[in-house]
Amino acid sequence: MEEAGRQAQGAVIGLGLGPFKPLLVTHPEHLRHVLRDRADNYVRGTAMWAALGRLTGQGIAGEGEGWLASRDILRGALSGPYLRQAGEGIAASVAQAVDELADRAQRQPVDAVVEMTRLVHRVINPVFFGSRIDSHQCDRLGGEVATALGALLWRMAMPFVPLRVPMPGDRAFLRASRAIDRTLLPVIDRARREGADGPDLMSALLRGRGHDGRLLSDRHVGQDVVALFVAGSESSALTLTWAWVLLARHPDVAARVREEADRVLAGGPPRPEHVRKLVFTQQVMAEVMRLYSMAWAVPRVAREDDVVGGVPVPAGGTLVLSPYLTHRLPEFWPDPLRFDPGRFEREAVRERHPLAYLPFGDGAHQCVGQAFFAMESALVLATVLSRYDIRPTGDPRPRLAVALPPDGRVTLTMTPRGR
16 A cells, blocks of 8 residues: 555556455545545445445445434534533543553553553543443453454454455454443343433444434444444544554654643643643644554545546445545655644645645544544643653554554653652
8 A cells, every 4th residue: 555655646546456446536626626525435345345344234324314413413412512411521531541541551561552452441431431341341342343453453454355255353353242232232122222312432322212202222232342342442542543653763853842841731630721721732743643543544445437637437446545545645745655733834834735734534424533532642642741751662564454553562661750
């Protein structure tokens, strides 16, 4: 993919992936055509999405009326007013999660991916579940979701292989998906019987209704929660892991984040009103997501014949949109492999093409949780660096997977500042 992107430099080109020959689309103007101008012509109806749909269903990760119902419910549930209302709880969860992480890290260096996943789980548990499950259940559920997602990689990479043909990962997927159901469905059933009147996302889905006016089914709610886990747990944890890797490579940037954290938090716990003052910290996270966009390849299928970038697209043809490659186009990102949070200063953002940067997607399917992640990630970085000197070890590259995990172990050593 990287080599194809370098050769294309934004042009629409064909990818030869065995019998699967999609068109690669990376230029912001071509993305505007697909995601905005002709969005009605480009849908998620690919065999890859079908494979993923076995895990995440046809709600928020799907297409059509089920997706529309879930999107509207979750967009409202994660709105600005909700985040302002929930901000105190989110900040308190971050502070507690960082304390727990530091306790474990005092004994020995810890695995960054494992610990960032645990930390994210502590923050999302009350937001997703209203704390209906304990932290250990949340960790187990997240582990099963990650296992099931990883097991689908072969199915997603070779969507032309029928389900009746056994492939690597099939057994692991079935085991993990059954374990997910055993954990989630009783929680959903109990929440429905007890009255889902809380502000958490599960309650919002249980109160929500589909296009037919009926309440969403328990299966629909459960699969939406799994889809939220995919986006809000693994992707968030990996992005935070890459943030520590990049800060270790760029100590001058880490020093600026620490200085801002000291000034804004002033030695106290994180609070929701700190987020808007953590300007440079948010620029750092934006640059991390530019270089390591978790949704690195996103397929779409054309309903009707079309032309994109001068290249004919037949009805039924597949496009692969790649934010990972869009974020590396020198036309919009000079010296694109250089880590430079200054790219996200207000004036630079204003002058850049609006679709040159899309770590959360764009158009109707844009991720509904981006404001939540912006709050979470800024508070995590500021809280950790205001209290601890953190030393990551390892110099990984991204590994081919559904998201972009590091190809080697990254460890974190945390020392209370002043020692």
